[in-house]
Amino acid sequence: MTTYQVPQRMNFSAVAPKVFKAVLALDAAARQGIDPVLLELVQIRASQINRCAYCIDYHTGDARKGGESEDRIHQLSAWQESSLYTERERAALALTEAVTLLPHGVHDEVYEEAARHFGEQELAQLIALVFTVNTWNRMNVTTRKTPGTM
Numbered sequence: 001m002t003t004y005q006v007p008q009r010m011n012f013s014a015v016a017p018k019v020f021k022a023v024l025a026l027d028a029a030a031r032q033g034i035d036p037v038l039l040e041l042v043q044i045r046a047s048q049i050n051r052c053a054y055c056i057d058y059h060t061g062d063a064r065k066g067g068e069s070e071d072r073i074h075q076l077s078a079w080q081e082s083s084l085y086t087e088r089e090r091a092a093l094a095l096t097e098a099v100t101l102l103p104h105g106v107h108d109e110v111y112e113e114a115a116r117h118f119g120e121q122e123l124a125q126l127i128a129l130v131f132t133v134n135t136w137n138r139m140n141v142t143t144r145k146t147p148g149t150m
Contacts, residue, residue, distance in 0.1 A: 009143045023135055030128035033121070036066055038092055041076060041085075042126070043133045045093055046100045048077050050137035057147035088117040092126055099130040 013020040031039060040063035047055035060073050075082040079093050095114040098106040115123055139145075 005148075006144050006146050008145055012139055012143050012145070023132070023139070026128075026135070027132050030125060030132040033125050034129055037063075037068060038089060038126075039129060040066060040068060041072075041089060042092055042096045042129055044073070044076055045079070045096050046130060046133045047137055049097065049100045050134065050141060052137040052141050054140045054145045054147055055133065055137055091117040095126065096130050099127065100134055 034042075040059050043059040044056060044063060047059060063073055064070075069084075072084050075084055076093075079085050079090065085093065091114045094110050095106070098104065098110045114126070118126055
């Protein structure tokens with residue numbers, strides 16, 4: 001089987017190191033207090049929506065290392081039709097999709113369901129996690145960073 005290597009447009013971290021370091025700091029701050037399993041599910045789902053191959057590869061690897069099952073990883077793109085996710089995870093995934101697909105808005109029902117499962121501080125962290133992974137996705141998709149590139 002021959003694979004196609006998508007040429008990377010730029011090494012963003014080398015070209016814009018201050019911005020890259022700022023996003024790393026944002027990422028570290030956004031992760032605070034988030035359950036590690038939920039953290040990876042959210043990051044994988046946003047990365048799927050944004051079609052960021054690098055981030056999908058990175059976060060599914062971290063999820064596996066954290067003990068996440070292959071079934072849950074594989075069914076994540078169809079989480080609404082799957083019985084493998086808790087109500088809390090489903091609320092976080094719905095919020096992830098709404099924030100990632102922002103032109104559609106974050107409907108009150110989605111926000112209220114997330115607020116029912118997460119305290120205000122945890123909800124703020126979850127929102128921060130979603131916009132942070134979206135930042136990584138946009139950086140990596142724009143520069144064509146793919147698995148195996150530095």
